[in-house]
Each structure stands twice: as C-alpha cells, then as structure tokens.
Amino acid sequence: MVTNKEISVQQVWKILEQVTDPEIPILSIIDLGIVREVNISDNNIEVFITPTYSGCPAMDMISMNIKLELLQHGFGNVKITQQLSPAWTTDWMSENGKQRLKEYGIAPPVGKIIDQQFLESLKVECPQCHSNNTKLLSEFGSTSCKALFQCQDCKEHFDYFKCH
Ligand SMILES: [Zn+2]
Numbered sequence: 001m002v003t004n005k006e007i008s009v010q011q012v013w014k015i016l017e018q019v020t021d022p023e024i025p026i027l028s029i030i031d032l033g034i035v036r037e038v039n040i041s042d043n044n045i046e047v048f049i050t051p052t053y054s055g056c057p058a059m060d061m062i063s064m065n066i067k068l069e070l071l072q073h074g075f076g077n078v079k080i081t082q083q084l085s086p087a088w089t090t091d092w093m094s095e096n097g098k099q100r101l102k103e104y105g106i107a108p109p110v111g112k113i114i115d116q117q118f119l120e121s122l123k124v125e126c127p128q129c130h131s132n133n134t135k136l137l138s139e140f141g142s143t144s145c146k147a148l149f150q151c152q153d154c155k156e157h158f159d160y161f162k163c164h
C-alpha cells in the first residue's frame with residue numbers, strides 16, 4: 001500500500017492528464033496548464049484550477065470531469081477550488097499543447113492582452129497554409145474563448161484560441 005504523500009500527488013497529476021478540455025477534446029487540462037496545485041490530506045484530494053477565460057462556461061464541465069475521472073480511479077473525496085489569481089496566461093500552456101492546437105486547426109495563443117485592438121494587430125498564423133496574412137473577422141468565434149479569423153491567402157476561416 002502506498003502511503004507516501006508525494007507519490008499520491010503524482011498519481012493524481014497522472015490521472016488529470018486524461019481529463020480533456022470539453023471545447024478542445026485533443027487538449028488535456030495539463031496541456032492547457034489550468035491545474036495549479038494538487039493537495040492531499042487524510043484521503044481528501046483538493047485540486048486548484050485557474051480558468052483560462054473569465055466566464056468560460058467550460059470550467060464547470062472541467063470541474064465535473066476531474067471529479068469523474070478521479071472517481072473512476074477510486075478517489076471519491078475530491079474538492080475543486082478555482083484559483084482566480086494570478087490569472088491564467090498562455091505561458092502556462094505546454095509546448096505539446098500549443099502544437100496539438102495547431103494540428104487541430106486552431107491557431108495557438110501568441111499573447112496575453114485580449115481586446116479588439118489587440119486581436120486586430122495580431123499576426124496570427126493560418127493553421128492551413130501558414131500565411132501571416134490573416135484578418136480578424138469577429139472577436140467571438142465558435143465559443144467565447146475563441147476569435148474568428150480569416151486567412152487572406154487561402155481564404156480559410158479559422159478559430160484563434162484567445163483565452164488569457
Ligand atoms: Zn491560409
């Protein structure tokens with residue numbers, strides 16, 4: 001029987017790698033970098049997560065998915081705590097995560113400050129033809145976490161993951 005606290009925490013991190021983002025199922029929440037900390041005391045697991053985007057409706061679903069995944073591994077006493085400060089930045093995303101996002105056809109985040117002007121000034125690379133000649137069509141794409149861009153070269157529309 002494993003009683004070492006450190007090993008248990010590592011196990012939890014390992015299990016969390018299997019929890020995916022409901023909006024972008026190819027990304028795990030570890031890839032997204034939203035899991036801040038895992039605490040274990042007296043068989044109670046507390047997971048601290050930071051939302052990628054304030055008001056991101058996916059967070060409730062992510063909390064539920066974390067609980068379900070841990071429950072499947074026999075851990076029932078799980079508390080999810082949302083940690084709002086410091087705010088999530090794209091720096092917390094793993095390189096693996098950014099790469100997978102690209103392969104999925106979504107431009108990975110390149111900056112932190114999100115407003116209309118910033119989005120318009122962004123040089124977002126087209127995931128299809130890799131042109132930088134792209135234009136913001138809408139501040140909001142298929143979800144509130146994404147902006148809609150169009151490539152001026154191949155005319156392809158694509159989502160830009162703007163969570164900050
Ligand atoms: Zn293109």
